[in-house]
Amino acid sequence: MKVPISIVSNIFNPTGPAAPGGLEIFNYYLARELEKRGEDVKLFASGDSQKLRCLVPLVDKSLQFSKSKEFLFDPWNYRKITFEEFAIFAKFIEDKSNHNRVLHFNMDNFLPVYLAAKKGLPMLNTIHLLTKSLGYRILGDLLTEEEMRSVHFIGVSKRQVKDFPYNYRVIHHGVDLRDFHYSDNFSNNFIWIGRFVEAKGCSDAIAAAKKAGEKLEIGGEAKIKNEVEYFESSIKPELNRKIKLKGFVKQNTRSDFYQAKALIFSSKKDEAFGLTIIEAMACGTPVIAYARGAASEVIKEGKTGFIIQPDDVNGLVSAMKKINQLPAKEYLAMRKRCRENIEKNFSLKIMADRYLEVYNEIYQDFLSKKSK
Incomplete structure (x- = not known):
């Protein structure tokens, strides 16, 4: 029945x-x-x-x-x-x-x-x-x-x-593995995706990318008053040739967006889970995350990404450098482990x-x- x-x-x-x-x-x-x-x-x-x-x-x-x-x-x-x-x-x-x-x-x-x-x-x-x-x-x-x-x-x-x-x-x-595809072809960018409110921590991702001298692509869109105000005051002035705004990323294009060097999950407040973590990892993309939401339950330290103490921008920078310093063979192995972890557990x-x-x-x- x-x-x-x-x-x-x-x-x-x-x-x-x-x-x-x-x-x-x-x-x-x-x-x-x-x-x-x-x-x-x-x-x-x-x-x-x-x-x-x-x-x-x-x-x-x-x-x-x-x-x-x-x-x-x-x-x-x-x-x-x-x-x-x-x-x-x-x-x-x-x-x-x-x-x-x-x-x-x-x-x-x-x-x-x-x-x-x-x-x-x-x-x-x-x-x-x-x-x-x-x-x-x-x-x-x-x-x-x-x-x-x-x-x-x-x-x-x-x-x-x-x-x-x-x-x-x-x-x-x-996540539905049919909608998030693994690939060894990825951009040289770090990425961040979320709502434009202070709690989601886009400013920390930008600060880390600038300190590390890395490219950052931002997925998101400001709709209501507090989002527009935050975007205009804290995000828009920081955009340049390395820090770029992708805009709202539709679900049918997320798999392509996630094909990047690593996702930065820099939420300033605790979260219930953090769905973008497993979406990115399903595409083979490692995650650098503050220890909030389910980050510590999903990410295997040094194997599929890095867990950073909350609000530690320098910790994000250090992890970005670790990603960059990985030999190509080890980095590709990390990407494969990301996908395997999602297939087996999420x-x-x-x-x-x-x-x-x-x-x-x-x-x-x-x-x-x-x-x-």
């Missing part, structure tokens, strides 16, 4: 490989993989998401693209959008056709998790944020101990959940297998309780 699975995505952005955030990309690839396997899966997302047979639109158009650029430019208006999300997700939970399916919540809106727990629905919540997020504390205050136990939390890295007070298990992210297939185990466990428990 197949387990009926409902993956519930964020509706602010379209869900799919071209989405600006890792959360929407995660939902798309997991749903696509389960659909390909013939599982009973539905993906609840916005109607302008990447098309899959299992897509069930919660809204016709993602909330971001239903608003004007002027509206989105003001961060205060995002609070208004949150209330729109509340109403849509409340309606979803009230729909009885969803009550006999395993609900897999993947979003930064905690209302549907709260409502589903109150109704005793079978569910899990993959934690895409840091566990110190206020939302988890609020959930713990509003739900009884028994209701909190009914929420199956999934962490995406051990570091993320090390102080999490509720029951959880860890399932690392995985593929989409492995991730989907682990989620299916959890879905089955939750569903069998639900049926058992229902029959009593």
